[in-house]
Amino acid sequence: MERQDVPLDFPMGSKFPPILLYFHPSMQRLAEQIVITIDKERERKTSCVDESDGAQRMYRQVQLKGSIEWKRFKDGWPNIMIENVQEIAGRDVIFLASFHSADTILFEQLSLMYAFPRYLVRSFRVILPFFPTATMERVDKEGQVVTAKVTSTLIRAVLFTGACRP
Numbered sequence: 001m002e003r004q005d006v007p008l009d010f011p012m013g014s015k016f017p018p019i020l021l022y023f024h025p026s027m028q029r030l031a032e033q034i035v036i037t038i039d040k041e042r043e044r045k046t047s048c049v050d051e052s053d054g055a056q057r058m059y060r061q062v063q064l065k066g067s068i069e070w071k072r073f074k075d076g077w078p079n080i081m082i083e084n085v086q087e088i089a090g091r092d093v094i095f096l097a098s099f100h101s102a103d104t105i106l107f108e109q110l111s112l113m114y115a116f117p118r119y120l121v122r123s124f125r126v127i128l129p130f131f132p133t134a135t136m137e138r139v140d141k142e143g144q145v146v147t148a149k150v151t152s153t154l155i156r157a158v159l160f161t162g163a164c165r166p
Contacts, residue, residue, distance in 0.1 A: 018061035020088060022116075023096040024109055025070055030129070031096050035064045062094075070108065078108035082115065089120045097128045099151070106151070113158045126155065 023031035042059040067083035082088070093116055097109050116124050131148070139146060 016060055017091060018063040019092045019094060020065050021062050021094045021096065022065045022068060022082075022112075024098045024105075026098045026100060026105075027096045027129075028066070031064055034096070035062050038062045068112070078111060080108055080112055080115075082112075082119070085119055088116070090122050092123045092125075093121045094125045094127060097126055099128065099130070099132055110154055110158075113155070117158065124158070126158070128155075 021031055021035065038059070039061075042061065069079075069081040069083065071079040071081070073079050095109075095113060095116065097113070099106050099109065113124075113126060131151075
């Protein structure tokens with residue numbers, strides 16, 4: 001049986017839990033701004049009446065989750081821990097990523113993105129406001145490696161790591 005998308009707006013009385021918004025530490029301020037903006041929009045639109053069916057609509061809440069430990073092992077490799085991971089099963093999850101650095105920042109976030117679907121999230125979305133490797137999307141000289149293709153292939157493969165729908 002195929003699961004249906006749960007829209008951002010849904011009939012009042014429906015019991016959809018908040019969408020969980022996780023973020024890389026470098027994106028905390030933007031994540032907070034997203035939640036504030038959505039809350040304001042929810043307040044503004046909650047009292048609106050949908051003219052097509054006369055039903056009052058509510059907008060889903062987005063819950064900010066800062067519960068990821070971004071540590072490192074002694075050798076420098078990432079040691080990432082999602083606290084209270086059991087609460088993400090069956091939930092809609094968004095990860096606000098930042099590939100601002102090509103070293104371990106990229107690797108640690110890809111590692112995290114591969115982990116979320118394995119914890120049986122209902123749906124998983126990645127917001128990547130800037131895709132820096134997109135500046136290297138074509139070969140100008142024979143032997144040059146197209147890094148944008150490699151990075152996008154790694155991100156796209158996240159879809160196949162668990163039971164959630166894209």
